[in-house]
């Protein structure tokens with residue numbers, strides 16, 4: 155018999171993009187997808203990426219052969235140093251297995267698949283705890299590999315900040331040995347990150363309950379403009395000797411969205427048998443081979459050229475500051491415009507939140523009016539992509555938000 159399946163819902167974010175494209179209004183504003191835009195609402199190719207592209211094009215050795223299963227070695231080792239720090243104890247002790255993946259999504263998937271097969275706790279399968287709310291794709295990636303998912307409180311609607319007490323108590327009540335997914339920085343969708351002291355409390359409960367911390371890092375350097383600062387939490391957990399893993403994306407910080415450059419790093423704790431990290435790498439290789447055989451070359455070549463050249467690396471840091479700086483300007487600009495209009499409510503969270511997004515607190519109804527009456531597009535949870543704002547539309551967006559809040 156033929157398969158008989160129900161119609162699946164459209165991906166909400168990609169559906170939103172399609173609706174935006176169809177809208178003929180010349181006033182329309184796209185605050186939906188998390189991709190950087192310049193002040194003219196155009197995609198921005200980082201100047202350093204253009205340079206790396208030229209280097210690549212002029213390389214007489216370049217060909218289209220397959221990469222190794224684990225990816226381009228000079229790329230994965232540079233990616234490892236970037237996230238863990240060049241002097242990381244885990245790198246020195248040879249306790250890290252790194253694989254090039256299909257961007258951050260592929261890295262989360264590879265990690266999920268690996269843990270579904272090998273995580274020792276709660277036989278036969280551990281539960282995966284996700285922040286409430288989280289990047290919507292987390293739910294389906296972990297569910298698709300057969301793991302069950304649960305939520306821990308994260309965002310407080312009252313303070314529009316972190317619900318640290320709710321989070322710690324949920325992690326404390328979770329069955330021992332659960333997998334805890336943590337956004338390394340620039341939490342999506344809320345823009346709310348734990349402070350270093352709050353991260354220490356999270357580490358304590360993760361330790362006490364023997365949980366497995368799984369970091370998702372999609373915005374290193376893009377959040378604060380400072381690569382080390384955005385990796386602080388991960389480096390802290392590694393210094394504390396946790397067994398952990400990291401899904402790393404270069405989509406946002408290199409602007410390489412469609413090239414799908416990412417990496418998955420598994421970090422073993424200290425004092426494991428000598429060959430345990432090789433065992434882990436060998437199993438990851440089997441999974442990678444069966445899923446994608448070997449990763450795509452182009453994006454990783456670009457990133458690798460930049461990461462391995464000190465001069466290009468510092469130019470990249472400059473580009474990161476350009477992007478994070480423009481976003482910070484837009485945060486200040488939107489907040490000050492709403493405050494100047496005395497729009498009801500507090501707008502302080504727009505500048506205290508970090509990264510690509512602001513979780514505005516606008517209701518689903520208000521989001522709908524913004525879309526239908528004002529042609530301003532955002533996800534229905536009230537999340538706006540800050541990079542969609544620019545000097546040409548920020549007054550209009552402030553006027554629209556003011557109007558729907560008063561309605």
Ligand code: PMP
Nearest residue numbers: 257258259289342370372403405
């Ligand atoms: N995790 C989070 C939290 C994200 O926000 C994103 C980007 N939207 C990703 C992972 C992965 O994106 P990509 O596969 O494009 O690297």
